[in-house]
Amino acid sequence: MPRSETGQIVHDGMWGNNPALVQLLGLCPLLAVTNTVVNALGLGLATTITLIASNSIVSLIRQWVRPEIRIPVFVMIIASVVTIIEMTMNAWFHELYLILGIFIPLIVTNCTIIARAEAYASRNHVGLAFADGLFMGLGFTAVLLVLGAMREAIGFGTLFAQANLMFGEQAHWLTITLVEDYRGFLLAILPPGAFIGLGLLIAVKNVIDKRLEEKRKTVVAVPVVDAPAT
Amino acid sequence: MTTHKLWRFPGGLVLDGHKDMSMQDAVMIADLPPQLVLPLQQHIGEPAVAVVKPGDRVLKGQLIARAQDYVSASVHASSSGQVIAIEERPIPHPSGQNATCIVIETDGEDRWDPDKTPSGDYQTLDASELRNIIRDAGIVGLGGAGFPSFIKLNPGAGGSIDLLILNGAECEPYISCDAMLMQERPREVIDGLKIMRHALQAKYCLIGVEDNKPDAIVALRGALSADETKFIDVVTVPTRYPAGGEKQLIKVLTGKEVPSQRLPLDIGIVCHNVATAAAVHHAVTLGEPLVSRVVTITGENLEQPRNLEVRIGTPFSSVLQQCGWHPKSNDQLVMGGPMMGFAVTSDAIPVVKTTNCILALPAPQRPSPVAMPCIRCGECARVCPALLLPQQLYWYSWSKDLDKVQDHKLFDCIECGCCAYVCPSNIPLVQYFRFAKTEIWSQEKEKRKSDLARQRHEFRLERLEKEKQDKEERQRLKKEKLRKARGEKSETPDPKKAAIQAALDRVKARKEQQDSGARNVEHLTDAQRKAIAEVDERRKHLKTDPPATPSTDPQAESVTEKKTDEI
Amino acid sequence: MAGIGRNMAISAVLLGLFAMVGTTLLALTHERTAPRIAANQRATVLRNLHVLVPPDEHDNDLFSDVIHVTDERHLGSENPLPVYRARRNDKPVAAIVASIAPDGYNGRIYLLVAIRYDGSLAGVRVTRHLETPGLGDAVDERKSDWIKGFTGRSLQNPNSKGWKVKRDGGEFDQFTGATITPRAVVKAVHNTLLYFQRHRDELFAKPATTTAADTTQTENR
Amino acid sequence: MLSAIIALSALAIVFGLVLGFAAVRFRVEEDPVVDQIDKILPQTQCGQCTYPGCRPYAEAIAKGEADINQCPPGGEAVIQSLADLLGRDAKPLNEDHGEHKDKLVAVIDEQVCIGCTLCIQACPVDCILGAAKQMHTVIEDECTGCELCVPPCPVDCIDMVPVKKELSDWTWPFPETPQEKKP
Amino acid sequence: MKFKNTLSSPHITASPSLTRTMLWVVVALVPGSAFYVAFFGTGLLINMALATLTALASEALMLRLRRRAVLPFITDGSALVTALLLALALPPFAPWWLPVLGTLFAIVVAKHLYGGLGYNPFNPAMVGYAMLLIAFPREMTAWLPPTSLGATTPEFLDLLNYSLFSILPADSTYDSISMATPMDTVKTRVGLGETISDIHLSSPGLFSTVSGTGWDRVNLMFLLGGMWLIYKRVVAWQIPFAMLSTLALMATVFWLIDSEQFSSPWFHLFSGAAMLGAFFIASDPVTAATTPRGRLIYGAGIGALTYIIRNWGGYPDGVAFAVLLMNMAVPTIDYYTQPRVFGEERN
Amino acid sequence: MKELALILVSTILVNNFVLVKFLGLCPFMGVSRKLETATGMALATTFVLTLSSVCSYLVNEYLLAPLGLEYLRTITFILVIAVVVQFTEMVVRKSSPLLYQVLGIFLPLITTNCAVLGVALLNVQTQHGFLESAVYGFGAAVGFSFVLILFSAMRERIAVADVPVPFKGASIALITAGLMSMAFMGFSGLVKG
Ligand SMILES: Cc1cc2nc3c(=O)[nH]c(=O)nc-3n(C[C@H](O)[C@H](O)[C@H](O)COP(=O)(O)O)c2cc1C
Ligand SMILES: Cc1cc2nc3c(=O)[nH]c(=O)nc-3n(C[C@H](O)[C@H](O)[C@H](O)COP(=O)(O)O)c2cc1C
Ligand SMILES: Cc1cc2nc3c(=O)[nH]c(=O)nc-3n(C[C@H](O)[C@H](O)[C@H](O)COP(=O)(O)O)c2cc1C
Ligand SMILES: Cc1cc2nc3c(=O)[nH]c(=O)nc-3n(C[C@H](O)[C@H](O)[C@H](O)CO)c2cc1C
Ligand code: SF4
Ligand code: SF4
Ligand code: SF4
Ligand code: SF4
Numbered sequence A: 001m002p003r004s005e006t007g008q009i010v011h012d013g014m015w016g017n018n019p020a021l022v023q024l025l026g027l028c029p030l031l032a033v034t035n036t037v038v039n040a041l042g043l044g045l046a047t048t049i050t051l052i053a054s055n056s057i058v059s060l061i062r063q064w065v066r067p068e069i070r071i072p073v074f075v076m077i078i079a080s081v082v083t084i085i086e087m088t089m090n091a092w093f094h095e096l097y098l099i100l101g102i103f104i105p106l107i108v109t110n111c112t113i114i115a116r117a118e119a120y121a122s123r124n125h126v127g128l129a130f131a132d133g134l135f136m137g138l139g140f141t142a143v144l145l146v147l148g149a150m151r152e153a154i155g156f157g158t159l160f161a162q163a164n165l166m167f168g169e170q171a172h173w174l175t176i177t178l179v180e181d182y183r184g185f186l187l188a189i190l191p192p193g194a195f196i197g198l199g200l201l202i203a204v205k206n207v208i209d210k211r212l213e214e215k216r217k218t219v220v221a222v223p224v225v226d227a228p229a230t
Numbered sequence B: 001m002t003t004h005k006l007w008r009f010p011g012g013l014v015l016d017g018h019k020d021m022s023m024q025d026a027v028m029i030a031d032l033p034p035q036l037v038l039p040l041q042q043h044i045g046e047p048a049v050a051v052v053k054p055g056d057r058v059l060k061g062q063l064i065a066r067a068q069d070y071v072s073a074s075v076h077a078s079s080s081g082q083v084i085a086i087e088e089r090p091i092p093h094p095s096g097q098n099a100t101c102i103v104i105e106t107d108g109e110d111r112w113d114p115d116k117t118p119s120g121d122y123q124t125l126d127a128s129e130l131r132n133i134i135r136d137a138g139i140v141g142l143g144g145a146g147f148p149s150f151i152k153l154n155p156g157a158g159g160s161i162d163l164l165i166l167n168g169a170e171c172e173p174y175i176s177c178d179a180m181l182m183q184e185r186p187r188e189v190i191d192g193l194k195i196m197r198h199a200l201q202a203k204y205c206l207i208g209v210e211d212n213k214p215d216a217i218v219a220l221r222g223a224l225s226a227d228e229t230k231f232i233d234v235v236t237v238p239t240r241y242p243a244g245g246e247k248q249l250i251k252v253l254t255g256k257e258v259p260s261q262r263l264p265l266d267i268g269i270v271c272h273n274v275a276t277a278a279a280v281h282h283a284v285t286l287g288e289p290l291v292s293r294v295v296t297i298t299g300e301n302l303e304q305p306r307n308l309e310v311r312i313g314t315p316f317s318s319v320l321q322q323c324g325w326h327p328k329s330n331d332q333l334v335m336g337g338p339m340m341g342f343a344v345t346s347d348a349i350p351v352v353k354t355t356n357c358i359l360a361l362p363a364p365q366r367p368s369p370v371a372m373p374c375i376r377c378g379e380c381a382r383v384c385p386a387l388l389l390p391q392q393l394y395w396y397s398w399s400k401d402l403d404k405v406q407d408h409k410l411f412d413c414i415e416c417g418c419c420a421y422v423c424p425s426n427i428p429l430v431q432y433f434r435f436a437k438t439e440i441w442s443q444e445k446e447k448r449k450s451d452l453a454r455q456r457h458e459f460r461l462e463r464l465e466k467e468k469q470d471k472e473e474r475q476r477l478k479k480e481k482l483r484k485a486r487g488e489k490s491e492t493p494d495p496k497k498a499a500i501q502a503a504l505d506r507v508k509a510r511k512e513q514q515d516s517g518a519r520n521v522e523h524l525t526d527a528q529r530k531a532i533a534e535v536d537e538r539r540k541h542l543k544t545d546p547p548a549t550p551s552t553d554p555q556a557e558s559v560t561e562k563k564t565d566e567i
Numbered sequence C: 001m002a003g004i005g006r007n008m009a010i011s012a013v014l015l016g017l018f019a020m021v022g023t024t025l026l027a028l029t030h031e032r033t034a035p036r037i038a039a040n041q042r043a044t045v046l047r048n049l050h051v052l053v054p055p056d057e058h059d060n061d062l063f064s065d066v067i068h069v070t071d072e073r074h075l076g077s078e079n080p081l082p083v084y085r086a087r088r089n090d091k092p093v094a095a096i097v098a099s100i101a102p103d104g105y106n107g108r109i110y111l112l113v114a115i116r117y118d119g120s121l122a123g124v125r126v127t128r129h130l131e132t133p134g135l136g137d138a139v140d141e142r143k144s145d146w147i148k149g150f151t152g153r154s155l156q157n158p159n160s161k162g163w164k165v166k167r168d169g170g171e172f173d174q175f176t177g178a179t180i181t182p183r184a185v186v187k188a189v190h191n192t193l194l195y196f197q198r199h200r201d202e203l204f205a206k207p208a209t210t211t212a213a214d215t216t217q218t219e220n221r
Numbered sequence D: 001m002l003s004a005i006i007a008l009s010a011l012a013i014v015f016g017l018v019l020g021f022a023a024v025r026f027r028v029e030e031d032p033v034v035d036q037i038d039k040i041l042p043q044t045q046c047g048q049c050t051y052p053g054c055r056p057y058a059e060a061i062a063k064g065e066a067d068i069n070q071c072p073p074g075g076e077a078v079i080q081s082l083a084d085l086l087g088r089d090a091k092p093l094n095e096d097h098g099e100h101k102d103k104l105v106a107v108i109d110e111q112v113c114i115g116c117t118l119c120i121q122a123c124p125v126d127c128i129l130g131a132a133k134q135m136h137t138v139i140e141d142e143c144t145g146c147e148l149c150v151p152p153c154p155v156d157c158i159d160m161v162p163v164k165k166e167l168s169d170w171t172w173p174f175p176e177t178p179q180e181k182k183p
Numbered sequence E: 001m002k003f004k005n006t007l008s009s010p011h012i013t014a015s016p017s018l019t020r021t022m023l024w025v026v027v028a029l030v031p032g033s034a035f036y037v038a039f040f041g042t043g044l045l046i047n048m049a050l051a052t053l054t055a056l057a058s059e060a061l062m063l064r065l066r067r068r069a070v071l072p073f074i075t076d077g078s079a080l081v082t083a084l085l086l087a088l089a090l091p092p093f094a095p096w097w098l099p100v101l102g103t104l105f106a107i108v109v110a111k112h113l114y115g116g117l118g119y120n121p122f123n124p125a126m127v128g129y130a131m132l133l134i135a136f137p138r139e140m141t142a143w144l145p146p147t148s149l150g151a152t153t154p155e156f157l158d159l160l161n162y163s164l165f166s167i168l169p170a171d172s173t174y175d176s177i178s179m180a181t182p183m184d185t186v187k188t189r190v191g192l193g194e195t196i197s198d199i200h201l202s203s204p205g206l207f208s209t210v211s212g213t214g215w216d217r218v219n220l221m222f223l224l225g226g227m228w229l230i231y232k233r234v235v236a237w238q239i240p241f242a243m244l245s246t247l248a249l250m251a252t253v254f255w256l257i258d259s260e261q262f263s264s265p266w267f268h269l270f271s272g273a274a275m276l277g278a279f280f281i282a283s284d285p286v287t288a289a290t291t292p293r294g295r296l297i298y299g300a301g302i303g304a305l306t307y308i309i310r311n312w313g314g315y316p317d318g319v320a321f322a323v324l325l326m327n328m329a330v331p332t333i334d335y336y337t338q339p340r341v342f343g344e345e346r347n
Numbered sequence F: 001m002k003e004l005a006l007i008l009v010s011t012i013l014v015n016n017f018v019l020v021k022f023l024g025l026c027p028f029m030g031v032s033r034k035l036e037t038a039t040g041m042a043l044a045t046t047f048v049l050t051l052s053s054v055c056s057y058l059v060n061e062y063l064l065a066p067l068g069l070e071y072l073r074t075i076t077f078i079l080v081i082a083v084v085v086q087f088t089e090m091v092v093r094k095s096s097p098l099l100y101q102v103l104g105i106f107l108p109l110i111t112t113n114c115a116v117l118g119v120a121l122l123n124v125q126t127q128h129g130f131l132e133s134a135v136y137g138f139g140a141a142v143g144f145s146f147v148l149i150l151f152s153a154m155r156e157r158i159a160v161a162d163v164p165v166p167f168k169g170a171s172i173a174l175i176t177a178g179l180m181s182m183a184f185m186g187f188s189g190l191v192k193g
């Protein structure tokens, strides 16, 4: 079943070539800020925006860069985009900035962005580059959210704690306490928990992939199933 | 007699000897079997080439297959009779595979070839003559490896060596053939030793015997004449497996270590087995080639374990029967000792030159233990005489990381089996190492083949490119000619140009002729030309009415012609 | 050699161009946003300060009435730290000292300690810390009310023996399994009080420094 | 504002000069990785990887256009070596390209061969001997077993047969893995 | 006639067995454990029982999940050793989920995710212990005072009640029953500026002439058990030797520099998990270096790190972390300490 | 002097960039399959990290700070890093193909190593002087190299272990990194700061 080009992009970004689970890129912010779902969401959104912007720009200017200055140019573009986003948010969305602000400089160093610029945006036209940025970003965000949820649930026994920081005071209701009087499992919150959590996620993905593969194979192998002979 | 200073080799094991059980009776000559099966390859190196045909009558000691290469050994009929077949037969090999053998139906007369000539006094012969005699006698190392002995009797560039060691250690449990030989025929051993010493111009000789063979030691010492004791010393070495390993024995006797991946020769030492020495004595003094050897037939499954002098080629079943064997199919039948020998799958295989022992062990008491994972306890490293880390070798062999396993000096492993013997997890370590070694060799072979293929492919691409260019050139010339023919005489004809043109035309004509013929017969190597010739030859025999025989086809003629003039 | 020259020129021009465009955009954005950002920061700082000293208790501009002081022994840093001064009708009301607890479990804990003119605590807040989530981070006002327990305390309440966590024989609770963090905070607050006691009048007398260094800002890590 | 632009542009120009200089001064022509990859490939030249030969496939891998699991003749061993060389994880052979089989060689039935030379033209390693209207023969040692000569033959006289195993080619079997489940 | 082909030599073996090796370890643990029970009460037995049950159950489960033969592996004794060692490292007064969680983590994550027996790079028991220490520092640092010291030592039923139902014995509080270990006490109070002699004076009965009351005797018994294991060649002598001598050496040096700040070498050798660590934990063959020289380096590394973490680190005893840290270095050490093979130049 | 030594101990062990601070994880996971490549990466990173730590300090101190262009810090630093890396790569590639074999392919990866920018920014944030910046960069790099090399040797061992199939590869590598960072927690408390 051949996929359309955008279909392929969606699949790659969200699953098949997911930056966090498959390419193992952007690990630093991924592991550093997934203590809670809210943190994860913040970083995910900021990263997605940056990815879209940098992918689009790199794709636009790709004809003009020469190999020897390619990397400097790309990183400059990314750094500019990130800094502009940071300043803009700081000025006009200050509340949001206060929550996401600390993640934004981290984005510059997120290797997903330069990797996509190199591997995809510099070889494809703007539309595709944009889509790639969007779905790679969303794929990244999805992993952030799952990992954040996992760590928060195990570590604190809650989900969406401090949602108010992100969505405003009325968002307190979002916070879910899974286990009352949970004594907390510190390990999940600390660095080892981050590594082990991501390791488990990748294993889960491997299992699912294998199931899908087996399904695909049996679908191919089994001919049309007839009704039992009467 | 001075006591010789001894050293200690690292690792090693003290094992139960089980030797007495086969040393009750004197060595007897084994019965003559109705059929003898003589593999063309019983040694390290290239197989020998048969010089007899089915139907030929042969006498004992007659050459039936000639050594092919430098590293190769001839095969002789071990009794008189008629060659009935040259065919694939099961042979003693760990693979259980078949190989080409000469099968002789014995006539029961066991008649020696009358041509056999004793060479008289060996001292009148020079070293290279001696080596030729030994070579022609088909003698290979009888200590186990089966390396053609005459090669090891070459003292190398120095012209002489310091020390010749006779290996009478016989360190493996159960085996007693060398012990019996030394005990019963010490003179043969010593005479052989002296011949070897002469060939090697060795300054001094040592016979190393493990201290669990006191009778052999007494016999050897007793047999030495006063004169001989000046340059021959019989040394008792402690019984510790594998004291009979060449490098280990050298270490024990001299304190020197043979450098890793080098030969004893490099430190001025040569080591031969005692039975090899006896065989040399037979060949030189009596003119008898290697047609029989002493074999220990032993094991708990025999009623009467003993040593027999067996003709090479006698089937295992025949000798086993003489020792009271009642086969059960879950028995283990091993050629060689329990530590280094290999299990065989059939009792039809013949005794060969390297068969020192046939071991009939009962099936293991328990169902063979499950191999558990390695717990890296290091016991194996403690007993490894080569000072390797078998646990690491195992780890990398298991994972087929052939680079790392060589990093850990796989090729220094002497496959003595000490590691596997002690492993609490029952891991078949030696098999892993053998797997890795053979795998490395086979990959190297593949690599060579693929390099060759790459070269040939690149060469072909080049050729195609050249042909394309030539074709374009021809077309251009044709056009030019046409233009000229049309009378475009813009230029006055230049004699120089005309000459060039003529030359080009000639080239073209030849190219065209060639194109219509085979395309890829240029730039052939000698081997390929040889192959073509062989193929043609084959065809001549094969074809009666071929669509085109080389002799009648003019183009084929031209092919052969070009072959010669183009290279 | 000409090749090198040409290549150098092209690369230089291209890279320069990209840098120019990028910087221009950045600079423009900066120009546009700088005032707003400053205003936002000021508002944030003020909000933090107003939690401790509510606006109705003073009438001066807290943000600009600031001086910078250095006292490693009491304030925990060898660098200048801001002290915001609250006044009402030009009379000193309270001072908010940005002091540091240097010996937290995972490093420094940044505090805002608001002290009324009479030496009692108007409140303490942790603005930045790296303490272990779930253990030491209870000093954070968002996680527990522990930090609010300082309000109203002073050097006399309790006396200097009592300015310790209970485990060390003092009056302040520690958290189960994490004594180090509260110990560090209690010590830092106590030291800040001592500092204030010593320098009170001097603090209010000094003229304000012009630019407000923003130690209270949550910097990135 | 101006100072910012000037400062950074100047910095960038200096860097640009340096890199432009370095790019020419330190230019390297060949991509050594391609050679290394090519060395690993089995040189069967069969084209199952969808490239016209091993080297083109090597080039494609180096450029990142092709995956490392497309060479059936090479099988696991080649994939593993490529993964090691390129620092990637090994993956199973992509079965779209075929299965890993034991090595074969071509044998021409000389009774049937009509000497059309079509197989000669197809053989990537020039290991078929013969001329027009003559029977052809395969040099066994040099045949890579690529099967490219099989389809062009008009009389179907080429068979692919397993390579004959010599005693010296025998390899010790890999022992039963210790972790295997025992019933 | 065809015969069974077992393929490779050797055809005879010494038939030692893995299970026997593991059982020796268990036997060697007996004297130390007995003294432990005598001094700190029967809580250890509860922990051992819980840990063993969990270990065997999770081992069987993982083998099933991984589709491996269950019987040979479950009877090899390695899970038992892991469980017992983990239980010995836990405080004898702990809620039931502490040993259970720790053992689960040890067997499932540290052992079977790596392929089970023989493949785990980290010492499973210590992974379990470190995980518990990090996640539940409070429960993990509360020890019982030695029986010789307090009348408050709970009875077996009290302990069981606490373990299973978190019910404290009547009229006692958590803090009144538990206390820090002597080593923890010294560390905390030296950190607060007290001198060692002060500490000894102010806590009579807690310290013996050698180290902590009870602890000295328990360590001595582990030392004896360990010597026996060395004699039986279950344990390579290099690791315990290198570890203990490095620890003693560092302790001596600092003790000579300032005996009021740094405890004596005797104290270090005979308190905490020193002997248990040296002979039973650091020596776990699977996770230790395997070359002779590597074992010396590995042991010395553990000794040095133990001392450093004990003195300056944030955790009460350093053995577990030291072992884990050196586990990390094992493959590197093994790689660079390959011995000279026979016939190679000595250099 | 003691200060510098403390920085070194802190960056290498206690606040290890990879295992504690979560910086430089992608190359940590990406080039740790083999000991040799990891050693190459370690060397390259040590060189570049130290150099760019110093360079960015200089640029900050003598260009950005005097002109009041702090808001250009990120872009300038990353530019400096990218150029240092690119230049080193080209020089090494030409002048020593052997060294390039070892280091070359890793050099471009370093630009995307967030530890490099992290060090530059942290230097500014903690107001390190010249020498401190150099030592901080060096220490961070040594800490990175140290765990990278140990990790790669472990991965080589784990790669051939009987790891359950879904966990093979990246998954078990991450879990191993997790256990390593757990072991590194043993250092916590050694140096405060
Ligand atoms: C491939 C090979 C080449 C050898 N070349 C020589 C040689 O050139 N000269 C020599 O004296 N011995 C040579 N040897 C013999 C060895 O030194 C050794 O004696 C023989 O392999 C039997 O030793 P073993 O039974 O201890 O394995 C060679 C052996 C092998 C296997
Ligand atoms: C582990 C091991 C044990 C050996 N034991 C003996 C032995 O007991 N007696 C013996 O003659 N050769 C023994 N060999 C073979 C010797 O190393 C060596 O090949 C032989 O003595 C050379 O003599 P040859 O070429 O005459 O056979 C042993 C080899 C190995 C690797
Ligand atoms: C991973 C981990 C993180 C910790 N973080 C903190 C912390 O942030 N603050 C703190 O005071 N103690 C922390 N601790 C606890 C200390 O190690 C120490 O046990 C405790 O502070 C001493 O308190 P106690 O005297 O009540 O036992 C942590 C412990 C662990 C294992
Ligand atoms: C001498 C010796 C010491 C052992 N020490 C430990 C240990 O400290 N921790 C542990 O989990 N297992 C230990 N074991 C058991 C076993 O080796 C361990 O479970 C493996 O690491 C599992 O693969 C030991 C085994 C022996 C023989
Ligand atoms: S003896 Fe066996 S279990 Fe022990 S280290 Fe060697 S191979 Fe491993
Ligand atoms: S078989 Fe090889 S590895 Fe094993 S003990 Fe003998 S020499 Fe050492
Ligand atoms: S599939 Fe393999 S052997 Fe065939 S051409 Fe491609 S690379 Fe060469
Ligand atoms: S003979 Fe046939 S199979 Fe052999 S290499 Fe040539 S084309 Fe391939």
Ligand code: FES
Pocket (backbone or CB within 6 Å): A025, A026, A027, A028, A029, A109, A110, A111, A112, F022, F023, F024, F025, F026, F027, F112, F113, F114, F115
């Ligand atoms: S995100 Fe830090 S190195 Fe990739």
